[in-house]
Amino acid sequence: MSNRDRPLSPHLQVYRPQITSVLSIAHRATGVVLAAGLILLLWWLAAAASGPDAFGAAQDAAGSFLGRLFLFGWTFALFYHLCNGIRHLFWDIGRGFELGTVALTGWLAVVGAAALTGLSWVLAYAAMGAL
């Protein structure tokens, strides 16, 4: 870190975004978002453990517009990280590295996550009797 004038290789923004690179950083980003979501999970469980009043307040917060917005984002982050994580596990056993396969499974992870997010929210509203 001493010589600050040394030439640097081109950084990320020089390159055109590709499905592989975008999904790779998205896996990281959703992972960080989900780690933050674990704090909310603790808050929800602790509220339930401390009694009906605290839990009612937690449920009201989760059901508010902002709460639902965050939960929707977390739902997608969860399903994307799940689908893309399964993709990573297949790579770990040495499968799915062909260029065409990588692009196909990448789009499958995105479409799968979107579909599971939509399905979950439709079922959740149905479970509440709102549909």
Added chain:
Amino acid sequence: MSLRTPLGRVRGLGSAKEGTAHWWAQRLTAIALVPLVIWFAVSLIMLTGADHEAVTAWLGDPAAAVFMLLLILAGFHHAQLGMQVVIEDYVHAEWLKIALVTAVKFAAVALGIGAAFSVLKLALGG
């Protein structure tokens, strides 16, 4: 010709001295989380808008409580391993990197035990 000593080769711990322990733990927790996360998502969908009584009844089922504890254990461990990699990749000041990795480890254990205690309290009749 390999320059590695026979002892170094059988230990298989490499220059980081911990081998593939971190990588392997991340994969094992990932595999465990696949069914646990699907179970949790289905449970939350069925609990949409639930009151306190319904959540208590849900965790009163021993199977649900055990699955929830497994999810908390695997989830917080997996999150800690992942956050550590992100910090090590992007934080270059050595003291800050060590401080953040330590803080994440402490937080994962503390928050995870907090979550597990909440589940146990509800499961054992709060």
